[in-house]
Amino acid sequence: MSGKSVLVGDFYHELGMMTRAGLPLPGALRQLGRDMRGVGLGGSVDALGEETESGRLLSQAMARFPRQFPAFHRRVIAAGEERGVLADALFAVSRFSYFQYHLIAQLRQVFLYPAVTTLVALAIMLGMGLFIVPQFALMYDEMLPGEPLPGLTGLVLGASEIVVRLAPLFLVFFCLTGGMVVWLLVGGRKAVRFLSRLVAYLPGAWRITESMDAARVCSFLSTFLAQEQALGDALQTTAQLVQLDNVRGALLSAAEAHEAGEPLADVLDRAPSIDRLIVFAFRQTPEAELAGELGRLADIYERRALLATRSTVVVWEIIAIITMSLIVGLTILSLFLPLIRLVDKLGG
Numbered sequence: 180m181s182g183k184s185v186l187v188g189d190f191y192h193e194l195g196m197m198t199r200a201g202l203p204l205p206g207a208l209r210q211l212g213r214d215m216r217g218v219g220l221g222g223s224v225d226a227l228g229e230e231t232e233s234g235r236l237l238s239q240a241m242a243r244f245p246r247q248f249p250a251f252h253r254r255v256i257a258a259g260e261e262r263g264v265l266a267d268a269l270f271a272v273s274r275f276s277y278f279q280y281h282l283i284a285q286l287r288q289v290f291l292y293p294a295v296t297t298l299v300a301l302a303i304m305l306g307m308g309l310f311i312v313p314q315f316a317l318m319y320d321e322m323l324p325g326e327p328l329p330g331l332t333g334l335v336l337g338a339s340e341i342v343v344r345l346a347p348l349f350l351v352f353f354c355l356t357g358g359m360v361v362w363l364l365v366g367g368r369k370a371v372r373f374l375s376r377l378v379a380y381l382p383g384a385w386r387i388t389e390s391m392d393a394a395r396v397c398s399f400l401s402t403f404l405a406q407e408q409a410l411g412d413a414l415q416t417t418a419q420l421v422q423l424d425n426v427r428g429a430l431l432s433a434a435e436a437h438e439a440g441e442p443l444a445d446v447l448d449r450a451p452s453i454d455r456l457i458v459f460a461f462r463q464t465p466e467a468e469l470a471g472e473l474g475r476l477a478d479i480y481e482r483r484a485l486l487a488t489r490s491t492v493v494v495w496e497i498i499a500i501i502t503m504s505l506i507v508g509l510t511i512l513s514l515f516l517p518l519i520r521l522v523d524k525l526g527g
Contacts, residue, residue: 188276195269205232285488308342394480
């Protein structure tokens with residue numbers, strides 16, 4: 180999520196404040212459009228003002244600008260418009276926009292260190308394989324003709340021969356990998372979506388994705404329930420906004436079971452993908468207080484996601500340092516082992 184997403188979060192928050200103060204929506208949008216003209220968002224906000232002045236709903240007008248206003252933002256806003264609590268919906272989307280921005284920044288930090296370290300390691304291996312190791316191989320042939328080389332040295336020399344033969348292919352792979360890393364670190368929404376899925380496979384990073392989805396569940400359920408949406412409908416709408424398929428399936432199953440009259444807490448308790456705190460909230464909190472309790476849980480899960488991200492960064496820094504040290508250290512050792520044997524031979 181780019182820096183522009185912070186501007187979108189600011190836009191939602193300021194528009195929510197104006198709406199709560201009773202300003203007509205078209206006028207509020209025109210004012211915000213003037214304020215945001217210098218930061219690249221004014222044109223789309225001006226267009227929203229024109230659309231709403233002609234009678235269209237805000238969520239419908241936003242559909243013209245899917246890059247600035249994602250579908251799940253529009254769904255929350257549409258639910259707020261339907262129930263006459265647009266300001267609350269705008270505040271909810273603003274809050275989640277800020278959370279998403281900070282989380283994506285952390286995810287990129289998780290990815291940055293191992294990605295850059297891997298690229299540096301590849302560059303070192305390519306450079307040594309193309310220019311340094313072949314020179315050592317010639318030196319061994321001249322100084323140790325017919326002498327068997329240590330196994331590690333033979334392995335490195337064999338790898339170097341492969342690199343030399345397939346040098347164009349390795350260089351293309353290196354350039355593509357570098358381009359992919361740059362795209363993931365500075366790209367738009369597609370890059371962010373791919374990065375989120377990629378980071379989920381890193382050791383320890385599953386806690387990030389799980390906490391993030393739990394924060395989404397609690398945040399949006401809290402918003403929908405505060406808008407007096409029926410619990411079954413709130414579960415179905417929230418299910419469309421989460422990232423993990425197992426969480427989505429659990430919410431949809433819970434909505435169906437709830438409509439059939441089964442206690443919701445019992446249904447959620449049977450779903451391993453639903454965190455125990457959420458189950459406990461549904462079991463122990465009166466329905467009238469559920470929106471507020473879920474909002475507090477959303478804060479907890481957001482902090483969990485950020486803490487899990489920092490922990491993953493530390494783990495991957497350690498892994499990257501160890502991996503880099505082993506690759507470089509073993510390569511250098513393999514090149515000097517025959518020289519040690521030569522010194523022993525000359526000394527004998």
